[in-house]
Amino acid sequence: MAYPPNLVIIDLSALAHNFKVLKDLVSPGTRIMGIVKSDAYGHGSISVSRSLVEHGVDRLGVAHLSEALELRRSGIGVPVVILCGIKTRDDAAAVIENRFIPVLFDTEKAKMLGEESARRGVTLQVQVKVDTGMGRLGIPVSELGDALRSVTAHRSLTVEGLTSHFSSADEEGREFTELQIRTFKSAVELGRQMGLDLRVNNLANSAGIAGYRDSHFDMVRPGILLYGGQPSPSRSSLLNLKPVMEFKGEVLQVREMPDQTPISYGRTYCTKGRQKIAVTSAGYGDGLPWSLSNRGKALIRGIRANVVGRVCMNMTMVDVTSLPDVRPGDEVVFLGSQKGQTITGDDMAKMAQTISYDIFCSLGQRNRKKTVP
Numbered sequence: 001m002a003y004p005p006n007l008v009i010i011d012l013s014a015l016a017h018n019f020k021v022l023k024d025l026v027s028p029g030t031r032i033m034g035i036v037k038s039d040a041y042g043h044g045s046i047s048v049s050r051s052l053v054e055h056g057v058d059r060l061g062v063a064h065l066s067e068a069l070e071l072r073r074s075g076i077g078v079p080v081v082i083l084c085g086i087k088t089r090d091d092a093a094a095v096i097e098n099r100f101i102p103v104l105f106d107t108e109k110a111k112m113l114g115e116e117s118a119r120r121g122v123t124l125q126v127q128v129k130v131d132t133g134m135g136r137l138g139i140p141v142s143e144l145g146d147a148l149r150s151v152t153a154h155r156s157l158t159v160e161g162l163t164s165h166f167s168s169a170d171e172e173g174r175e176f177t178e179l180q181i182r183t184f185k186s187a188v189e190l191g192r193q194m195g196l197d198l199r200v201n202n203l204a205n206s207a208g209i210a211g212y213r214d215s216h217f218d219m220v221r222p223g224i225l226l227y228g229g230q231p232s233p234s235r236s237s238l239l240n241l242k243p244v245m246e247f248k249g250e251v252l253q254v255r256e257m258p259d260q261t262p263i264s265y266g267r268t269y270c271t272k273g274r275q276k277i278a279v280t281s282a283g284y285g286d287g288l289p290w291s292l293s294n295r296g297k298a299l300i301r302g303i304r305a306n307v308v309g310r311v312c313m314n315m316t317m318v319d320v321t322s323l324p325d326v327r328p329g330d331e332v333v334f335l336g337s338q339k340g341q342t343i344t345g346d347d348m349a350k351m352a353q354t355i356s357y358d359i360f361c362s363l364g365q366r367n368r369k370k371t372v373p
């Protein structure tokens with residue numbers, strides 16, 4: 001069996017550490033829903049979910065029903081919330097059979113779920129999504145009263161809580177987030193005035209958890225902090241989190257290039273004097289951002305070496321002029337640590353002008369993975 005030269009390594013002890021940091025940060029009564037959508041941000045949803053369950057996570061959150069079903073098939077029994085809702089009557093049946101908790105944002109799906117659960121003589125817990133300023137899924141607060149009346153008209157549905165999402169909690173300015181928190185509070189009050197027993201209200205993503213205590217409500221929904229990333233690469237954190245993902249490849253060839261030799265597609269880099277160039281084994285086809293062209297770094301023999309020229313599909317050139325004995329087969333760390341040097345997801349995100357979420361998803365979903373306890 002031939003393996004590709006590149007490997008994503010997932011450190012579950014770092015995940016457990018990060019979970020504990022968050023657990024200690026929130027009040028004892030606040031539930032934690034670990035967000036494991038998109039294959040746990042590329043980290044592997046089954047192994048990540050198992051580890052979170054083992055360490056006491058209350059719930060898991062996924063985008064789609066298919067992801068929730070995959071968790072159940074792997075024997076994961078905790079409540080799973082489906083953040084992007086459901087589509088068909090068959091979906092409704094699967095939700096009810098598996099006791100998933102769907103997020104509702106329109107009355108049509110409420111009807112589907114209500115009728116289907118009534119037919120089976122069961123009650124189903126649901127969350128109702130309010131748009132407090134994200135401008136994505138949700139019911140505007142002005143229409144919430146009517147929406148809640150039509151959901152609760154189905155006696156087989158129990159609204160266990162309201163949910164909403166922050167748009168800007170990772171940014172410097174606090175005003176808009178504080179407005180979202182106030183709007184959410186008023187939505188919860190409205191629901192309670194209607195006589196609903198709302199016990200699992202939730203608003204905070206990672207940025208909310210870290211930056212806004214009064215956004216925690218009854219449950220928090222961390223994603224990126226569990227994986228050791230920051231909500232925004234430009235913000236640093238006081239939380240002592242550990243990176244969970246590493247991405248390593250190797251040197252394929254080392255070449256001595258004369259002065260003025262163009263490197264890679266488009267000849268966007270030319271050697272300045274004699275330079276030693278390592279051709280490495282990963283490119284954008286392996287999940288490295290193309291935007292690392294001429295701006296990225298990679299660790300070779302403990303040195304932070306510069307990416308030179310454009311990132312190719314499966315190769316990237318790195319300047320190793322200062323390294324005396326680099327050889328083909330040497331380890332290249334694109335993400336992670338080597339001899340005391342580290343490139344974090346946020347370092348890479350900054351260089352690539354993206355966010356660590358994007359880095360983790362693309363590396364994790366494209367590479368062979370090794371998960372270590």
Ligand SMILES: *Cc1c(COP(=O)(O)O)cnc(C)c1O
Binds near residue numbers: 035205206222223231
């Ligand atoms: C993805 C997501 C989260 C987690 O966001 P992070 O910034 O990774 O903490 C929380 N809630 C919802 C609705 C999401 O879609």
